[in-house]
Amino acid sequence: xxxxxxxxxxxxxxxxxxxxxxxxxxxxxxxxxxxxxxxxxxxxxxxxxxxxxxxxxxxxxxxxxxxxxxxxxxxxxxxxxxxxxxxxxxxxxxxxxxxxxxxxxxxxxxxxxxxxxxxxxxxxxxxxxxxxxxxxxxxxxxxxxxxxxxxxxxxxxxxxxxxxxxxxxxxxxxxxxxxxxxxxxxxxxxxxxxxxxxxxxxxxxxxxxxxxxxxxxxxxxxxxxxxxxxxxxxxxxxxxxxxxxxxxxxxxxxxxxxxxxxxxxxxxxxxxxxxxxxxxxxxxxxxxxxxxxxxxxxxxxxxxxxxxxxxxxxxxxxxxxxxxxxxxxxxxxxxxxxxxxxxxxxxxxxxxxxxxxxxxxxxxxxxxxxxxxxxxxxxxxxxxxxxxxxxxxxxxxxxxxxxxxxxxxxxxxxxxxxxxxxxxxxxxxxxxxxxxxxxxxxxxxxxxxxxxxxxxxxxxxxxxxxxxxxxxxxx
Amino acid sequence: xxxxxxxxxxxxxxxxxxxxxxxxxxxxxxxxxxxxxxxxxxxxxxxxxxxxxxxxxxxxxxxxxxxxxxxxxxxxxxxxxxxxxxxxxxxxxxxxxxxxxxxxxxxxxxxxxxxxxxxxxxxxxxxxxxxxxxxxxxxxxx
Numbered sequence: 172x173x174x175x176x177x178x179x180x181x182x183x184x185x186x187x188x189x190x191x192x193x194x195x196x197x198x199x200x201x202x203x204x205x206x207x208x209x210x211x212x213x214x215x216x217x218x219x220x221x222x223x224x225x226x227x228x229x230x231x232x233x234x235x236x237x238x239x240x241x242x243x244x245x246x247x248x249x250x251x252x253x254x255x256x257x258x259x260x261x262x263x264x265x266x267x268x269x270x271x272x273x274x275x276x277x278x279x280x281x282x283x284x285x286x287x288x289x290x291x292x293x294x295x296x297x298x299x300x301x302x303x304x305x306x307x308x309x310x311x312x313x314x315x316x317x318x319x320x321x322x323x324x325x326x327x328x329x330x331x332x333x334x335x336x337x338x339x340x341x342x343x344x345x346x347x348x349x350x351x352x353x354x355x356x357x358x359x360x361x362x363x364x365x366x367x368x369x370x371x372x373x374x375x376x377x378x379x380x381x382x383x384x385x386x387x388x389x390x391x392x393x394x395x396x397x398x399x400x401x402x403x404x405x406x407x408x409x410x411x412x413x414x415x416x417x418x419x420x421x422x423x424x425x426x427x428x429x430x431x432x433x434x435x436x437x438x439x440x441x442x443x444x445x446x447x448x449x450x451x452x453x454x455x456x457x458x459x460x461x462x463x464x465x466x467x468x469x470x471x472x473x474x475x476x477x478x479x480x481x482x483x484x485x486x487x488x489x490x491x492x493x494x495x496x497x498x499x500x501x502x503x504x505x506x507x508x509x510x511x512x513x514x515x516x517x518x519x520x521x522x523x524x525x526x527x528x529x530x531x532x533x534x535x536x537x538x539x540x541x542x543x544x545x546x547x548x549x550x551x552x553x554x555x556x557x558x559x560x561x562x563x564x565x566x567x568x569x570x571x572x573x574x575x576x577x578x579x580x581x582x583x584x585x586x587x588x589x590x591x592x593x594x595x596x597x598x599x600x601x602x603x604x605x606x607x608x609x610x611x612x613x614x615x616x617x618x619x620x621x622x623x624x625x626x627x628x629x630x631x632x633x634x635x636x637x638x639x640x641x642x643x644x645x646x
Numbered sequence: 647x648x649x650x651x652x653x654x655x656x657x658x659x660x661x662x663x664x665x666x667x668x669x670x671x672x673x674x675x676x677x678x679x680x681x682x683x684x685x686x687x688x689x690x691x692x693x694x695x696x697x698x699x700x701x702x703x704x705x706x707x708x709x710x711x712x713x714x715x716x717x718x719x720x721x722x723x724x725x726x727x728x729x730x731x732x733x734x735x736x737x738x739x740x741x742x743x744x745x746x747x748x749x750x751x752x753x754x755x756x757x758x759x760x761x762x763x764x765x766x767x768x769x770x771x772x773x774x775x776x777x778x779x780x781x782x783x784x785x786x787x788x
Contacts, residue, residue, distance in 0.1 A: 178715060179725040180748035215749065228708045236709065255711050258728050259696070260743035260753075261703035262735040272734055272760060279759055286736040286757060286764065288664055584681060 173495040175201060180256060182478050184211040194253075198229060201252060217256070228255040236379035266290055271363050275317050288482035289317060295481040296320040297304040298385035299399055302353045302372055303327070304466030305391030305473060307339040312474035313389075314357040314364055318481070321357065322385055322582055324369040325349040325611040328607030331567050332584050336463035345567075346605040346631065373397060375525035389413045389477050391470065395447045396528035402427060402440035404526055406515045411480050412430075414440060415473035417461055420497045422469030425507070426476050428516075429489035435515075437489035438509045447509065449531040465497050543614055546625040547635040553600075560598040564632075565612045570604065574644045576635055578602060586612045590620050602635070606646075648684045649783045651676075657762050659708065662731035662756040668700040671730040674715040675723040684726050684752060688715050694773050696763055700785050703742065704730050721736075727752030727768075734759055737767040739777045747771045752780060 172192040177185050185191060186209075193201050199355045202223065206213040218224050229236045230253040235626065236244045244589070246252065267289075270280070275289050297318050299306050302325040313321060329337075329344040329352055337349075344352035344500055350368035357366055369381055382388060382404045390401045396417070398481035405428050412427040427439040463540045472493070490505075496501045513517045545553075564571060564578030569578045585619055592614065593599055603609040609627050616622045634642045654674075661670040667788070671694050676687040690713070696705040705727070718725040728751055732740075737757035747753060748773050757764040769777040 176715070178711075179718065179750075180750040183750055215676070222712040230708060230712070252714060253715075254707040257708070257746060258671070258706040258711060258748070259746040260706060260730060261696075261740060262701075263740040263742070265702065265734065267734065276760070280764065286734075286759070287738065567769045 173201070173246045173252060175205065175252045175254065175563070178254055178256050181212060181215055181254065183213065185209050193246070195246050195248050196252070197242065198231070198236055198244045198252070201246055202242070209348060220635055226257045226259075229253070230255055241547075268363070270419065271317070274361075274363065274602065278316070283526075284482070284484055287328070291482045292478065293319040295387065296322070296385045297387045297389060297477055297481070298322040298324065298382060299389045299391060300397070301391035301393065302337075302339060302349045303333065303391065303393065304336040304461060304463075305470040306353075306389075306419060306552055307337045307471030308467050309389050309391055309415075309474045309477070310353060310357060311479060312471060312590045314361045316363060316474075316478060317361065318477075320365045320367065320385075322367045322369065322381070323350050323353050324373050324381060325353070326370065326372040328605075328611075330583060330608060330611070334462065334551060336466050338467065346571075346574055346607045348607075366464060373400065375400060375527065378525055379408060382408055382410060383421070385410065385425055387411050387477055387480055389412065389415075391415060393474070395414055396532045397448065398440060399531060400525065400528045402514050403522060406441075407440050407523075412439065413473055413476045413480060415469050417466050417469050419460060420462055420465065420494045422465055422472075422497070423470060424472045424476065424488060424493045424495075425491065426480060426487045426489040429487055431489065432483070435507075438507045439513070439516070441513050441515055442510045443492060443507050449533065451561060463519060468497070469495065471529045481557050482510075511629045542610055542627045543625065544629045547638040550600060550628060550635065551639045558598070560600055560626075561591060561594045563599060563601045563612075565601060565603050565608050567633075570646070573646045574632065574636070576602075576632060576643075583612055587615055587619060590616060593622065594627075595622065595624065597624065598626060600626045600628055603630040603631050605633055613640060647682070647783055648686065648754075649684045650686045650754075650766075651688075654686050654689050657689050658693065658754070658756060658766075662758050663761060664765065665694070666729065666758050666761050667733045668695055669702070669704040669731050669733060670695075670756075671704040671706055671728065672741050673706075673717070673725060674727045674729055674752065675714075675718055675721065676726050678724055678726065686726060686752075687723065688721065689729065690717055701733055725751075725758070727754060729754040729756065731756040731758050737765045739769050743769075744771075744775070744777060747775070749779070753777070760778075 175191045175193055177189055192608055193204050231244055267475045278289050279286050282408055295318050300321050301310050327349050329340045329347055331345055331347055339356050340352050350370045354366050354368050388405045388410050392398055411429040414427050430436045435542050476526055479487045491506050492505045514521045560576035564580050565583045567582050601609040603613055613625045669707055672689050672691040674686045676685045689712050690712040694700050694704045694708040696703045707759055739757040752768050754768045756766050756776050768780040768782050770780050772778050
């Protein structure tokens with residue numbers, strides 16, 4: 172009889188026998204005999220086609236049967252046959268470059284976080300809606316942490332009054348679209364991540380299309396219609412929505428629509444607030460003010476929850492609602508539950524597509540009315556032919572000192588208080604650096620005082636310098 | 647549950663660090679208690695015979711495998727498994743590991759990051775050919 176040496180891992184299929192006696196013949200006969208006597212051995216020795224598995228080597232003496240006559244190799248009475256499993260493996264294909272490993276080292280060395288969590292961050296796609304007070308710390312920390320893809324939605328331009336809390340921006344960005352300023356700042360912070368920007372109002376028409384490409388949504392918006400919109404879009408698409416809001420001295424954080432590892436989905440914004448407050452009851456930051464450091468604190472907590480949701484590390488705020496009172500330094504955490512009457516994902520959902528959220532919140536729709544505009548060339552023509560008009564400059568005094576074109580200086584924040592200085596009869600051209608703040612000033616003046624004679628200088632003073640007076644200082 | 651003798655643990659770690667940035671590999675020997683607890687008492691360091699990218703793959707030659715089986719017989723130990731390193735990767739089995747994995751063997755993976763040991767984790771194939779983690783217990787002298 173010949174002898175077969177069974178490798179340790181397969182001995183549990185041979186009644187823990189290491190050496191078996193088999194009849195002489197060929198290797199094929201040996202394999203047949205073995206699999207007949209020990210049927211459990213079959214799937215480990217043979218593939219679906221009945222051939223010897225590529226991960227199994229069979230040796231006759233010291234020679235691989237692949238170098239002899241394969242299955243037809245002769246087995247004699249004194250032959251010693253060894254079944255040798257191929258031992259191989261390896262790491263998954265490399266996700267991080269050397270630079271990234273060095274950058275994220277302080278994450279990777281945390282016990283319980285490690286490479287595994289860092290890889291999840293890299294693979295994650297997070298959409299941050301609003302790049303203002305909350306969005307600034309959220310974006311800075313998520314970019315620094317190495318979230319692989321960040322989407323940024325904002326329609327606004329940077330205003331000097333933002334800089335008291337919106338730490339993403341500096342004075343050089345005043346007048347520029349926030350998403351572009353944010354992209355520049357974040358790309359300079361972390362070149363290893365991908366940044367997508369959406370310089371637009373998120374609304375019922377575009378929300379699903381924007382949100383669908385992301386795994387997680389972070390809501391840093393400042394108004395109720397958008398908050399309900401973002402909530403509903405996240406619920407309809409099955410994405411977790413990390414929510415935060417701030418007002419004056421108070422901040423709130425929660426994790427909505429989060430599905431845990433057991434497949435249970437937690438409550439969302441509509442479970443907490445089934446109906447919006449009456450319009451005007453809760454003012455925005457622009458109207459009610461906010462302590463600048465508060466969005467820094469609350470936005471950082473929001474970023475923390477985003478990281479926990481992505482990595483699965485720790486217990487998220489799903490099913491809980493956190494409130495921080497900066498004045499007395501008290502924080503409270505409430506439990507919240509799903510409601511059967513939730514119109515989006517309760518027992519009988521009535522909202523199956525995005526609705527008109529301005530109407531839902533009892534607010535007039537924000538219509539982007541077209542402003543009357545004037546180009547730098549046209550303004551020059553008016554000046555040349557002595558057209559009667561008033562020129563207002565809504566930039567800040569320090570900008571005015573750098574360069575001006577003779578307009579009356581009324582900084583944007585003071586425009587409403589100085590409406591009396593603006594001529595209600597003749598044409599009034601309002602300008603800023605690039606055209607963003609002057610558009611805001613015109614909207615405010617039209618809405619509050621009913622002006623109809625205001626023209627926005629397209630491209631602001633920069634465009635005037637380019638096209639009319641290139642000798643002036645650009646900044 | 648798998649208990650690793652401290653000297654043995656040290657040998658594996660030294661192998662993983664000195665082989666970095668390539669993957670190291672070797673065999674683990676010891677005893678299996680009746681409750682399934684594995685006690686690792688010795689290792690055999692072998693060459694990574696992979697032709698090609700040793701930074702992300704390892705292979706052990708059949709000759710080394712047969713030596714390992716003989717080593718177990720000589721010392722009356724059981725060949726309990728294989729260790730290998732994942733340079734700059736978590737100590738989680740990859741698909742490459744799973745496809746080639748043998749039943750019964752403990753697959754101990756050492757995650758090495760820029761020359762420093764991060765974690766050791768051990769994995770065992772279940773009947774569905776999926777890896778399940780085995781708890782590593784620090785060896786206590788009594």
